[in-house]
Each structure stands twice: as C-alpha cells, then as structure tokens.
Amino acid sequence: MMYKLWMSVYKEFLLLKRDFGGLIILFVMPLVLIITITLIQDSTFRTVTESKIPVVLIDNDKDEISKSVIENLNKSGQFEIVSSLDGKNLTENSAKEAVFKGKFQLAIIIPENLSKDLQLKVNQNVDKIISNFGIGDLSEEPKKDSLPQIINKKEVRLYFDPATQATFKSNVKSSIDKMISQIETKSIYATFQEQLGEGEEPIFEQESFITFKEIVPTVDNKEILPNSVQHNVPAWTLFAIFFIIVPLSINIVKEKGQGTQIRLLTNPVPYSIVIAGKTITYLVICMIQFYLMVLVGMYLFPYLSLPTLDLDGKFFLMSVVALFSGLAAIGFGILLGTIAKTQEQSAPFGATSVVILAAIGGVWVPVFAMPKVMQVISHISPMNWGLNAFYDVLLRKADAVEILPEIFLLLLFFIITIFIAIQYDKKKRAV
Template sequence: MLSAIIKEFRLLSRDLHGMVVLFLMPMIFMLIMSIALSQADDVNQNIKLALVGSELNQLNHDVINELMIQQHIHADFFDLTALDKAKQQLINKKYDVLIINVNYQSTSLKDEQPVELLSLASMEQTRLMSLQAIVKNIYLQKRIGTFSTFSSPNEDISGPTPSSQMLTQFLATKIVIDRFINDEGETVIKPSSVQQSVPAWLIFGMFFIMIPLSNVMTGERQTNTITRLRLAKSSAFSLLFAKLIPYFMINQFQFIGMIALGIYFLPIFGIEGFHLYGAFWHYGLLSIAISLSALGYALLVSVLAKTPEHAVVLGGGGNIIMAALGGIMVPSYMMPETMQTISLISPMSWSLKAFHNLLLNQYDFSRILPEWCLLIVFATVFLTLASIIYCRQLKK
C-alpha cells in the first residue's frame, strides 16, 4: 500500500506542468472573478449622467441633488437649448445616459411629458433598468411633493377632487421612458437581452475550437504519427494549413448556427428573436478575424501541451480566464476601473466590442477596424509562434 502511494507521488512529481496548471488556473480565475465582482452590488458605479431640462425648473435641480446625495451618482446639467450639444457628448461617450425633462415649472400634471432616458444602443440593459427605477422614484417623489404648487389653492388632494383624479391619471401614465440612438444620432430600436447575450456566448464557443484541435495534435505525438510525417518529408506549412482549414470551417458553421438559432429557434419559446443589422459581410469579416484568433490560440496550446489532458486544462482554463477578463462572464461595467483597463488585453473583449458596435450601435465596418486589426495581429503572432514550435517538433 505504501509503495503504491509513493509510486503515485513519483508519477505526479514528473508531471509538474499538469500540477502547475491544475493549481494555477483556478487561483487566477478566482482572483479575476473576485476582483471583477467586488463592486457588483452597485451596477451604476462609474456611470456618467447629464440632465437636460429647463434652468428655471427647480425640479431638475432637485433630481440632480438626490442622485448625488442618495445614489452617489454625479450628474451634469444642460439647459434644453443645449440638447444637441448634450447628445453629441453622449455620442462621444462623455456620458452614458441623458435624462431629458422637457417639462417646465408651470407644466400641469395633465400636460406632463414623460422623462426620457437617452442612451446609445450598446448600453447594458440591466444597468439601464436599474437607473430607470432610480430616476422614476426620485422624480415621482419630487414631482408629487410639488403637486400643490400646480394645483388650485382650493383643491384638496386627499378627497375625490379634480386634482386627486389628475394625480391618479398621472401615476397611471409612463413616468420614465427610454430611447436609443446610434453614433449618428439616429433613433434605433430598443436592443433586447438576446442581442447582447448571443454575441458573447458565440465568441466564447468559437474559442473552444481548441479542444478538438488539441486532441488531434497531441494524439499525433502519442501515436508517433508526427514521426511518420517527418520521415515523409511533409512540410510544416502544408500540414498546418491542412489542419486549420477544417477547423476554420467549423468555426464559421458555429457562427452561422448560433445566429440562426437566435433568429429562428428562440421565438418558438416566446423569446424575442435575434436580429442582425447592417451588411452581412461586416459580420463575415468579423467572424473570420475571431476564428483566426481562436485558431492561433488553439494551435499554440496544442503544440505546447504534452497530453490531451494538459491541452484541455491549459486551453480550457485559458479560455475561461480570457472570457472572465473580456466581459463575457461579467459585464465590464461592473468591474473596477483598473480591471476594466486590464480586460482590454483579452481578444474576447475586442471581439465582443466589435460585435456590439456592429449590432447595437450599427457601425459600418470602418468603425470597428481597430478591434478587427487587433484580432488579426493576435492571430498572426500566435499562429507564427505555433508554426515555429511545430517545425522544430517535426525536425526532432
């Protein structure tokens, strides 16, 4: 019994690579998720607001004060005459949301217009819903508090008077509404949660092409297939090219399949379907860049891993870490500012940002070129490194 235990420890000592991965990956993942979720209770942290309304309407100033005192949210003020300027600053990402109140001090309840929350279509829906509830509560509290100001002195809101009826009608209306624009200032339809979740999990799935590719390549080494390929004087380039083409096609089928699933299958369950906006070739070029990045990472893991188990742990763990950093598992707005900066190193972050800009903000392809180029550079570097290592393996 003791000998068997000693034998197992000896075997483990020879697998230092696997032991490092086994302990290091969960620790890194735990650290990332703990930091990323450290401020998750405050979904509106770091949000940048501006209220647009009449300078003479004290209600606007009261709302700003309550946002700053109760919610610790800083909000700037623009007069209604500067609405276009405020919209431009929203488009330029200086603000996340504009609170637009077109009502004046003298506006009666029956003529009251809903307060509008204006944001870019890429605004996270959970965050916007939370902000909408906050603004609604504050506005109602302050507006009802000033109700007597706009009512006749002879009216008593506690009884069935015209004023109380007016108040009841007011409370039955939509107090706060939301509207979305793209970076051209054009109104776009409200994005659904499906529009924001499908791209994230699609990208995550494409990077897991690493599992079948690594299984094949580590299997070649274990069965000495790589030795026979070397004796046959096969070029490393042709072998790698032949390997990558099928997996590249699988990635494209993943891309098309996930989108088709969102468009045609989700409505069967009563869920709002997925919609693509803009030219299809924009998404096609983005899919190519994401796939090449995923294949570059997968190939490097495959040539470095000694066994399929190593490849799954190293590659799978790496994918999960990139997803945690890249806003796939935890929306980036929930992370501390330092963490948001660190997340920019993840290729999944570039992919998700580019996809959301095409889909939600309805950018043309030229507007996502920075992220697309980053993905291509990432793919080029990793494919080059993997090719060099594979060539050495063939020679040895």
Template structure:
C-alpha cells in the same frame, strides 16, 4: 504545396470524424447555450415588465404626503402594495426573505412637513421686508422625519438603489410643491400650481431605420456573444487533437516528411475556420428562424451578413491560434482539455461575455482590453448595434489577426526548440 495543404486539410477532417464527442461540443452545446441563456434573460426582462413586485406599505401618517406617496407607488407598474402589516411584523417578514422590502411612513409626517416649510418660507419672506402672519412665526420647528425602508438582506444592491431613488424623487417633488404653495399663500398669488411643470425633461434619442426606432433586445446581445464563446470553444478539440498527434506518433511523421510544419498548421487553420463559419451560420439560423417560435425577437442581420462573416473569420483565427499554442505546449489530454475549457471561460468573463465590461472594476476594465473575446465582441456589437462598416472595426480585426500570428509563431518556435537535435 497546395496538394500538401489539401492533404493536411483532409487529415484534420478525418480526425474530427473519429471524435463524435468533439463534434457535439463544437456544434450542439453552443446551440443549447444560446437558446437557454436568451430564454432566461428575455423571460426575466418580461417578468419585470409584466408582473409586480409585492412590497409592504405601512401608513402611520394617514394624511396628504403619505397618500401621495401611496398613490405614486400604486401607479407604478413595478410594485404591488401590501398594507395589512405593522412595522414589527413587516420587519420580520422582510428580514426572513418572505418579501423583498417594506416602506414605513412615520406619524405626523404631513403635519411636521407643513410646519417646517411654513416656518422656513416665513423667514425668507420676512428677510425681504414683507409682512407675515405673526402668530405663525411662533410655531416650533419639528425634527425631520425618517421614512423607514426595510430590505431583504439578499436583495440586489441595484434594486435597493432604484427603489431609494424613486422614493427620494417622490418626496422631493411633494416637498417642492408644498414649498411653492406656501410661497403662494404668503405672497397672495393665485397662479395655478398644476401649470408649473418641470422646465427641463429627458428625452432618449434612439437610432432609426427609416421611420422606426431601432431598440436593442436580448437576442442582439446574446447571439454575437455566445457565437464568440462557441468559436473559442474549438480550443478544446483542437488542442486535444494536437496532443493526440504527439502521443500517437503522427507529429513525428509530420516532422520527418518534406512538408513544412507551417503547412500542417495552415491545414488545421482552414479546417477549423470552416467549423467556425458553420457555427456562426447555425447560431444565426437559430436567431432568425427558431427564436420567433419561442416568443423571442428575431435576429436581424439584413445588410450585415458579409461584415459579420468577416468578423467571424478573424475571431476564428484568434481562437485557432490559441488552440494551436495550447496543443503544442501541452503534453497530455489531461492538461489540454481542462486548461482549454477553463481558459476560454476566463477569457469570456474578462472579455464581457458574462458581465458587461462597464460594470467591472476599473482595473478589470483595463484587463478586458487585452482579451481577444472583447475585441471580437466589440466588432460584432459595432456591426449589429451601431451599424458600423468594415472600416470602423479595422482595429479589432487587426488585433485578432495579430493574436493569431503571435500564437502560431510562438507555437512553431516552441516546436522547433523541443525537437531540435
């Protein structure tokens, strides 16, 4: 039995040696993909940190509130303010795509804000039976002012929300300070306004390794994700080889030989598992040794290599099972190759390789739970980012192995049914 398994393994190696294009797809393309995607994502991240987005700022108020807003925007590391526009020219420049956004502060914003706040504070103080300035209460309440925000129609909705939240926060803080100051004036207190800071603040607690904080980076996300994509891409050459065996008559000789069909499948499994391990090691090597020369963070696998290899083996089994099923069902290479490539891309999209699962619609988040790529990706992330052990990823490993068994079982059943006499 072992000899038959060995001969089946050798047969698969010979098939791969004759298919140079398949070897290129299996090893070279994933390496190019991981380098390209990681460089793009990391450079985008650095650009957001290191450069400023030019935005148009028009100050029609030219008073305290508008100056405070302008000061906050200038202190922000994200924006570069452009002031040589009027509202009409700013609107044209933004809507034509020349600039991403414009902020227009209306006239008399400070004056009307002060007037409204004073009136409201006086009413509140008067309700407590305290004396107020009778002349001040005669002021008319001004209509609320709108700060106009213009966005390029092609601007990302996330960027819009971020900017609007920042502007709202600035205005809210300015209003609060003015309200507090107005109460001080009405009540005659002399407490220093600068001493009244927020009573509640936010502090992010991050995992630590020793005394150093462990901060996730683009490499830690991309290496496991695209390693998994590369592993599942073996579906293409594996299914093509199975179709070739049927068209060239090899499968007929396998069926009439005394070797059970499952030995044939096991031979393919061991062959492509070795390929999966080589793919994984190449990806890790790129992350550890090549990325630092590209000004990217090095991929840290210290103390995690064994667990990562275990995940790779189980992910490889799932990919091999899917490839075997596809190659068994397909009748021609024209069926197996495009369907295999497309299905891998779909599984990657559903599984969270392209877009994080939490950003998907609720229905798609439920669908993602049925993607073997999602199981493998969660297992990789648990080890790399959450410092989990083998015991913590047992569910994902069991699902990947069950997927392999199910795919192979369906393949054997289909093959026997098709060739039953």
C-alpha cells in the same frame, strides 16, 4: 504546394470523422447553451419589466404625501401595494417581520403627521423669509415672546429583504426621495403663492425646469432597442468558437503521442503546411457553428417566444467578425497543442483559459460593470475584441471601416500565436 495543403486538410477531416460523437458535441452543445442562456435572461428581463413586485406600505399619514407616494407607486407599474397579510392589516412590526423572513422584498413605513408637519415647517420657513424681506403685514406687531413651534424631523422607514440586491435598494431609495422632494417643492411654492399671490393665477411655475430624455439610435424613425437575443447570440457564439481550442490542442497532442507528427516530418512537408491544414479545417467548423447560431436566432427563437435576430444588411460583416474570431481561437489552440506535452495538460488548460478569456472579455458580465482594474485587463482578451466588433455591427450600426481595429487585433493575435508555435516547434526539433 496546394496538393500538400489539400491533403493536410483531408487528414484533419479524417481525424474528426473518427470521433463523430465529439464533432456533433461541438455543434450541439453551443446551441443548447445559447438557447438555455437566452431563455433564462429573457425570462428574467420580462419578470423585471412586466410583473409587479409586492410592496408592503404602512400609511400612518393618510394625507397628501402618502397619497402621492401611493399614486406614484401605482403609476410606475412595477409595484403592487400590499397592506394586509392573511386577512389581517399589517403593522410596522408585522411588516418588518414579513420582509425579514423573505415574504416581501420591501416595506415602506410612512410616519404620522408627515404631511401636516411638513406644511408647518414650510410655513415657518416662508414666514421667516418674508419677514426678513419686510414683505409681511406691517400692521401686525411681531410677538417678541412667541417662539416658533419646534418640529422634529420625520423619517420614512424602509425595510428590505436581506437577500435584496443593492441596486434595487438604491433605485427604491432614490425614487421615494424624489417623490417627497417634489412634494416639498410644491408645498413651498404653494405657501409663497398664498402669502404673495393675488387672485387665483399662479405666480410660480411648478413644473420641473430640467428633464431627462434618453436618445437611442433610430432607423426609419423607429428606435433601435437591444434585446436579450442581440446580446446573447454574439457573446455565446464567441464562446463556442473559442472552445474549439480544446479539441484542436488535444488532436495536436495526440499526433505527437501516436507518432503521426514524426511520420509527417519524414515527408517533405513543412510544419507551416500542417498548421495551414488545421487552420482551414477548424475555421470551417467555427463558421458552421456561427451560422447554426444565427439560424437558431432567426428561425427557432421566435417559436420559443423570444425576439428574432435581425441581421438585415449586417450578415456579411457579422460573418467577417466570426471568421477572424475563429482565426484567433485556432491560433491559440495550435500554440497550446504545440507547447503541451500531454492531453492532461492541454485539455484542462484549454478549457480553463477559454472560461477566463470569456469572463474578462465581457461575455458573462458587461465590461462597464467590472472594477477599474478588470476593465483595463479586459482589453487583452481576444473575446473582448470579437464581442466589441459583433456589437458594433449588430447594435451600433458600424460599417467595415469602423470594425477594422478589432479585426486587426484578432488577425495580429492569430499571426503572433502561429509564429510562436512554428518557432517553438523548430527549436524543439533542433534539440
């Protein structure tokens, strides 16, 4: 039995050797893919975090609020404030026109007398509260005929480039709203202080009582922050592993078309041995793909100014996940090759199915960013199981026990697809 299995493996290697160019493509194209995608994503990440976005700011207030907005925008380190274009001071109309033509992503228009009118409104509200509590100066008779000054609402106008993403708009709006809310709160405290306080000592605490702090995993008191390499190497390794479905299914269809399968059936070799030979052969290819990806992440990426892939203490578990992911891909490829009748059926369907499994599995778009329906559907993709297992090991510091559910699903997927392939082959030969 072992001799038959070995000869089956040897046959598969001979078939691959005949198409040496195709074999090289299996290894080279995934490497080109992972390098390209990682460079693009890392460059995008650095652009967002390191470079400044020019923002037009028209300051019609020239008082406390506008000064605070400018100060906070400068402190954020993400924006570069622009007030002139081609040597001319920008107005609201010229700023709007420049933004709508795509020269700037954002224009902020601060209205006139914003700080002054806000203080007047706060004074009115505070005076009303104090008078209702009877804390005001009783020696002064209220003037019945005097009416409070009507202060119209102010609006800070924001102009966005039509091509700007919705998330950027939402972030800018919430940031500016937070700035102005803090200024309003401080004005209210200061006015109460002026009306009720004695001396210079503050009677109200003006610092935020509730703050937010992000807690991330740490090793040796150092924060573990995921980078583009840690996300891309697992994702595109899985994509490369599952793309083995295409050449595997095509080879099986070729054997049926060339009569190789019939010659194999005339020998006392069960179909399970033939499948085992294919499984071992293509599993070796999948593992070579994985190790090439790892080597690129560890040794080539630093020369491309990319983060280094750190697999310290995780190499074995990552290899286990790659192994079972390869089994799942091979099972699907064998099933497709067994069912398909022509290469025109197996090749397009195999390539399309890999793309679909990658899309719903979270390789391209994170699962949490998908609609609720797609988040549920993503759980049926073996790429999703493999990706979660990779992330558990690489980012969440999981041990062998914690990745067992994903490993079990990948193995079960392999067993089910192989079982269906064997049963389909038996039924077809019986007919």
